[in-house]
Amino acid sequence: MSQLKYVLDIEAHFPVAQDADSLKQHIESLVNNDIKDSVLKQLQGHIWEQGYKNGDIKAPVYPDAVEFIKRHAPNVYIYSSGSVKAQILLFEHVEGDIDLTKFITGYFDINTSGKKTEAQSYANILQSIGLGQSSADSVVFISDNEKELDAASDVGIKTFLALRPGNNPVSCVEKYTAVTDFSSI
Known part of the structure; x- marks a missing residue:
């Protein structure tokens, strides 16, 4: 499955219209309000996986x-x-x-x-x-x-x-x- 298809499959589980603006607004609202949403966590996990594997992300641990x-x-x-x-x-x-x-x-x-x-x-x-x-x-x-x-x-x-x-x-x-x-x- 392509990366894009995988992300679109995850996003389809958000309870909002599937246009870019609605998805962006919903995701920002979840993050800004510190809502522990399982669909958001799945999406974050996928994005982070790509970033970590590419070396673009390193975790800052004290x-x-x-x-x-x-x-x-x-x-x-x-x-x-x-x-x-x-x-x-x-x-x-x-x-x-x-x-x-x-x-x-x-x-x-x-x-x-x-x-x-x-x-x-x-x-x-x-x-x-x-x-x-x-x-x-x-x-x-x-x-x-x-x-x-x-x-x-x-x-x-x-x-x-x-x-x-x-x-x-x-x-x-x-x-x-x-x-x-x-x-x-």
Whole structure:
């Protein structure tokens, strides 16, 4: 199947008219409003795959996060609203020609586990990695999103609030242990 046909097949699943302006406006709205749409994630994954394979895209991962992942392997799992495919591509093509995939045991997304703002999603992940809720406090979840931290906390997971340049402002700094550098975890 040609690249264009593949993209058009994905775009056909957006609930809007299939003209260029409607699609562009819909996609921009999803991105600007941080909507975790599975069709958008599939399209992003395909675009990113081409960019990573061509060498046009390298993932900017903080050096302390790279070291954190290496230090805690093989007990590292990634849960992102980006598709599993996109996560693997990202961690396979980190700036500095670093491939972190060999340090990551598993990946979870909204299609495999559920929405990141729902406690059941974290319970699903605990079950997937062979832990019950009684062992949840042995798992660490780091996010810059209060609703995600609330959901993970609801099942007993230990949480940290990531404070990084460029993140959206948060009002829950007193509620969660904040980290600006993962070497402190």
